[in-house]
Amino acid sequence: MLPESRRSAGTAGSSKLTWSLNQPRVRSIVYQALLAAAVGFAAWYFVFNAMENLMARRIASGFGFLSREAGFEIGETTLLSYNAGDTYLRALAVGLFNTFRVATLAIIFSTILGALIGLARLSHNWLVAKLAAGYIEGIRNVPLVVQLFFWYAVITESLPAPADALNPLPSVFLSNRGFAFPILASVVPIEMDSPQLHGFNFSGGGLLSPEFAALFLGLTLYTAAFIAEIVRAGILAVDPGQFEAACSLGLNQRQVMRFVILPQALRVIVPPVTSQYLNCTKNSSLAVAIGYPDLVSIANTTINQTGQAIEGIAIIMLVYLTISLAISCFMNWYNRRFALRGSKL
Amino acid sequence: MNRAIDLATRRIVSLVQWLHARLFSTWSSSLASLGILYLAWMLIPPLIDWAFVRAVWSPANASLCRDAIGRSACWAFVADKYRFILFGTFPFDQQWRPALTIAILIGLYMLSALRVRRSRIVSFWLIGMAAIGVLMWGGLFGLSYVENERWGGLTLTLLLATFGIGFAFPLSILLALGRRSDMVLVRWLSVAYIELIRGVPLISVLFMASAMLPLFLPAGVSIDKLLRAQIAMILFAAAYLAEVVRGGLQGIPRQQEEAAQALGHTYWQRTWYVILPQALRIAIPPLVNTFIGFFKDTSLVVIIGLFDFLTTIKVSLTEPVWTGFGVEAYLFAAFGYFLFCYPMSRYSQSLERYTVPARGIQMLKEN
Numbered sequence: 001m002l003p004e005s006r007r008s009a010g011t012a013g014s015s016k017l018t019w020s021l022n023q024p025r026v027r028s029i030v031y032q033a034l035l036a037a038a039v040g041f042a043a044w045y046f047v048f049n050a051m052e053n054l055m056a057r058r059i060a061s062g063f064g065f066l067s068r069e070a071g072f073e074i075g076e077t078t079l080l081s082y083n084a085g086d087t088y089l090r091a092l093a094v095g096l097f098n099t100f101r102v103a104t105l106a107i108i109f110s111t112i113l114g115a116l117i118g119l120a121r122l123s124h125n126w127l128v129a130k131l132a133a134g135y136i137e138g139i140r141n142v143p144l145v146v147q148l149f150f151w152y153a154v155i156t157e158s159l160p161a162p163a164d165a166l167n168p169l170p171s172v173f174l175s176n177r178g179f180a181f182p183i184l185a186s187v188v189p190i191e192m193d194s195p196q197l198h199g200f201n202f203s204g205g206g207l208l209s210p211e212f213a214a215l216f217l218g219l220t221l222y223t224a225a226f227i228a229e230i231v232r233a234g235i236l237a238v239d240p241g242q243f244e245a246a247c248s249l250g251l252n253q254r255q256v257m258r259f260v261i262l263p264q265a266l267r268v269i270v271p272p273v274t275s276q277y278l279n280c281t282k283n284s285s286l287a288v289a290i291g292y293p294d295l296v297s298i299a300n301t302t303i304n305q306t307g308q309a310i311e312g313i314a315i316i317m318l319v320y321l322t323i324s325l326a327i328s329c330f331m332n333w334y335n336r337r338f339a340l341r342g343s344k345l
Numbered sequence: 346m347n348r349a350i351d352l353a354t355r356r357i358v359s360l361v362q363w364l365h366a367r368l369f370s371t372w373s374s375s376l377a378s379l380g381i382l383y384l385a386w387m388l389i390p391p392l393i394d395w396a397f398v399r400a401v402w403s404p405a406n407a408s409l410c411r412d413a414i415g416r417s418a419c420w421a422f423v424a425d426k427y428r429f430i431l432f433g434t435f436p437f438d439q440q441w442r443p444a445l446t447i448a449i450l451i452g453l454y455m456l457s458a459l460r461v462r463r464s465r466i467v468s469f470w471l472i473g474m475a476a477i478g479v480l481m482w483g484g485l486f487g488l489s490y491v492e493n494e495r496w497g498g499l500t501l502t503l504l505l506a507t508f509g510i511g512f513a514f515p516l517s518i519l520l521a522l523g524r525r526s527d528m529v530l531v532r533w534l535s536v537a538y539i540e541l542i543r544g545v546p547l548i549s550v551l552f553m554a555s556a557m558l559p560l561f562l563p564a565g566v567s568i569d570k571l572l573r574a575q576i577a578m579i580l581f582a583a584a585y586l587a588e589v590v591r592g593g594l595q596g597i598p599r600q601q602e603e604a605a606q607a608l609g610h611t612y613w614q615r616t617w618y619v620i621l622p623q624a625l626r627i628a629i630p631p632l633v634n635t636f637i638g639f640f641k642d643t644s645l646v647v648i649i650g651l652f653d654f655l656t657t658i659k660v661s662l663t664e665p666v667w668t669g670f671g672v673e674a675y676l677f678a679a680f681g682y683f684l685f686c687y688p689m690s691r692y693s694q695s696l697e698r699y700t701v702p703a704r705g706i707q708m709l710k711e712n
Contacts, residue, residue, distance in 0.1 A: 032530040039534065046561040053560045125374045126367035127381045141686035142679040143641035145648075146655060150679060153671025158415065282546040289648055296548055309556035316549045317541075324544035 050310065059307045066092075072301055074293045076209055088302050095298030096319060102212060102294065103281040106219035110280065111273070113220065114227025121232045132228065139225035145289050147222060152214035152290045162201050177201050179208040211292035215284065223280045227273055234269035235261060267338055274331045281323055285316075295319060407666050419670045423677050426661040433497015433652045439489065442480045443500040449473050449480075450503045458692050474511075477504075493571050497652030499681065501571075505643045505653065509578040510586075510636055516579070517586030522616065524591055535587070542584035547645055550577045555649045574646050582639050589635050593628030594620065633693035637686050644682070654681060 021027055054061050066089040073084050074094055078101065082094045120132035139147070156176050160166065165175035171194040173180040180195035180202040195202040208216070238261050246260040288297035296316055303312035369375040399417035401410045404425035413419075423430070432443040453473045457466055481504075484490040496504070523535030542550065554577030559567065568576075597620055605615040625632075644655045652660070658678050662671055 028528050032528050035530055035534070049563050050560045053562075053564060056564060123374075123377075124367065124370060125377055127378050128374075131381060137687065137690070138683070141637070141641075141683045141690060143644040143655070143682055145644045146675055146678045146682060149655075149659065150672065150675035153675055157669055157671050285546040285548045286645070286648075288548065296546065296552075300552065303552070303556055309552075309560060313549060313553050313557055316552070317545045320546060320549065321541070321544045324540075 057307060061308075061310065063311055065302075065306045065308050065311070068306075070302070070305075072305070074298065075291075076212060076293055088306070091298050092295065092302065092315065095293055095295040098292065099281070099284055099287075099294040099296075099319075102215050102219065102287070102292070103284045106216055106223060106284065107277050107280055109216075109220045110223035110227055110276075113224035115231050117224060117228035118231025118235070121228060122235060136225045136228055139222055140229075144218060144222050144283055145286055148214055148218040148286055148290050151217045152210060155210045155214055162197055165197075165202075171195065173197075173202060175202075176210065178210045179213050181206050181208075209292075211287070211290050214290055215287050215292045219280060219284060222283070223276055226276050226279070230269055230272045230276065231265075234265040237268045238264045270334055270338070271331055274327055274334070278324055278327045281327075282320060285320075410670065414669065419673050420677075422661070422667050422670050422673055426657075426667070429498060429661060430654065430657045431498045432500055433657060434495045435491060435497065435500070436489070436495070439483075439491065442483070442488070442491075443496070443498070446477050446480050446500055447503060449477055450507055454689075470511075493569065496571070498657045499654045501652060502640075502643050502654040505575060505578060505646065505651075506636075506640045508575060509582050509643070510639060512579045513582035513586055516583040517590050518621070520583060520587035521590035521594060524587065525594060539584045539587050542581055543588070547578075547581055547642055548648060550581045551645060551649050553577065570649070571651060574649060574651055578639075578643065581642075582635075585635055585638070586632065589628050589631045590624065592631065593624035593626075596627045597624050630693045630696045633689060633696065637689050637693070640686060640689070641682060654678065 019026055021030065051061070067087050069085055070088045070091040071084050072091070074082055074091060076098060077094050078097070080090070080094050080097055082090055117132045117135060120128050121136065123129045123132070155178070159174055159176045162173070162175040162177050165173035165180070167173055171182040171192070173195060182192040182194040183206040184190070184192060193204055195204050195207065242260055242264065243256060246256040251259065284294055285296040287294035288300055291297070299312045299316050303309050306312075368378040395416070396418045399413065401413065401417055401419050401421045402424060404421045407421060407425070410417075410419035410421055428437070428440060431447070432440045435443050450473075453470060456469055479485050479488065481496060481500075482491060482493070520535050520539055523531045524539065526532050526535070551574060554573040555570065558573050558576075562568070601619055601623065602615060605619040610619070643653060646653050647656045647659060650656070655678055658674050661667060662674050667674075
């Protein structure tokens with residue numbers, strides 16, 4: 001779409017288009033035709049090469065491999081049952097579910113932690129504020145992979161074997177085989193299923209594997225630092241006059257926060273926090289580095305076994321793009337719902 | 346004499362006032378202060394004990410490390426493997442070359458942070474890059490040739506980050522301009538590229554480069570692993586930088602463009618001489634932040650097995666002498682990354698505080 005001024009300049013004097021490269025409109029068409037040709041050629045060239053190479057390696061392209069037997073075990077399966085005899089499709093579904101599991105939990109906990117640290121950073125208490133600032137700077141300036149490796153090393157190297165597991169709370173055990181804790185077996189009557197030591201590991205109750213625990217811990221602490229900065233910036237973005245006005249109405253600190261500052265700050269906070277949620281989900285793909293079987297790590301195994309690189313990567317990208325799209329849809333909805341009506345009150 | 350006492354009293358009074366205002370103003374505040382002080386009292390002395398007082402420093406005492414595992418930190422690991430962690434498998438007697446490369450890169454970063462004229466910085470970078478190319482590859486001036494499979498360690502991390510951003514930046518400017526273009530096809534392709542890359546994790550782009558790219562090349566043509574990863578990182582960074590540049594472009598009032606147009610400048614003249622200098626100036630702090638993120642992201646090459654700073658540390662841990670010292674090793678890795686990222690983040694924060702918008706915009710705002 002050309003702006004009006006340029007369009008009229010291009011056809012000055014006559015309604016007929018004269019075919020000259022001095023005409024912006026003609027130039028634009030020529031440029032786009034050239035670009036389309038270049039992109040088309042590149043696409044054709046890559047597809048041609050890929051087909052040649054796949055033929056040479058005797059790999060059938062397409063998604064037929066999904067129904068073949070996967071033949072590898074997955075260390076962690078919750079909700080979806082899986083064994084090595086199942087198909088690749090089922091393996092990938094288990095991976096996707098594992099991605100959602102760790103991402104959802106990390107998002108929930110990092111939101112709570114991040115909000116607390118963001119508020120702490122603004123505290124009048126010097127020690128609290130400095131501690132929060134130190135946490136944020138420390139976490140944000142170290143790559144997440146390093147932090148994941150670190151937590152994994154802490155869990156697998158520094159914690160004792162299950163036989164002498166740390167027991168900070170009744171029936172909660174921390175060992176180098178993961179975290180065991182009681183879960184609710186039935187609600188009426190209330191019954192708990194507590195972990196028991198059998199042989200070399202715990203059985204019964206809930207058990208978080210070291211991989212899951214490291215990933216969850218790393219992701220939560222990392223994302224929380226970013227959310228904390230957003231929360232702080234959001235609160236600082238509220239006009240100080242609002243704060244003073246609320247105080248002069250006789251509201252106490254808590255009420256000022258709850259009824260005046262936070263509702264206004266949330267408008268600034270929510271969009272960037274949503275994109276942090278998206279980052280958190282994408283970052284959960286680092287699971288592959290410490291061996292937690294998320295979607296990317298199972299797709300990677302699938303690619304290595306079948307050689308279906310294009311399809312495998314297409315699946316990963318499709319899933320993440322869908323998640324991105326869903327999250328940005330939510331963000332747009334939120335902005336529409338909570339944006340200020342009109343620019344002036 | 347009296348005056349000295351007076352001064353001392355005043356200092357004590359102001360200290361007490363500060364303590365009261367900043368640590369013990371309310372009941373809850375006092376409780377929090379005491380809680381933190383108690384925790385610090387409980388945690389810090391044993392931590393210092395572990396990390397410094399009892400720590401094993403000399404690599405000759407590897408067995409000492411093993412005996413005192415859990416009670417004292419084993420920095421001997423770092424002392425033993427530091428050459429590998431800094432320079433990878435670069436020929437041992439030639440390691441002054443990557444060492445010089447690291448020094449040049451850090452020097453260039455620091456130079457860029459100072460307020461030196463733009464044209465000078467560009468020429469410094471060009472000279473520096475040429476010097477690094479000669480130092481790392483060799484084959485000239487009597488330096489022996491070293492293939493890039495032997496590059497590694499911190500050197501590789503710095504090179505990946507620097508060249509990644511260096512090549513991604515021009516690409517990102519084109520993408521950002523494309524996203525605002527009047528031409529439908531250009532706009533659509535830019536949007537599609539930027540959103541596609543930003544929607545997927547970096548790992549999938551790296552996998553694409555390591556597993557998929559070879560399929561796209563004609564038989565017999567191969568690109569080495571390092572270059573493939575570097576291409577992936579460039580393509581990835583370009584999408585993120587493009588959004589930052591676009592933010593800068595959006596900060597420029599339309600009148601600037603219109604005024605330049607009225608003066609009869611062509612699109613590229615307007616863009617190059619009027620719009621970009623102002624837009625990039627606004628975009629510097631977020632650009633530095635993107636660079637920090639990118640610098641951290643280079644650590645992901647550990648997953649496709651390039652020997653960067655993190656991978657060399659991880660690989661060193663697999664040596665039988667040093668297995669089980671992961672906590673120390675990754676603390677050291679974290680410290681290494683922090684050493685680079687923290688000054689950069691402070692720099693970006695100071696820019697955010699002091700950057701004045703370009704003069705044209707300021708005048709517009711005043712009117």
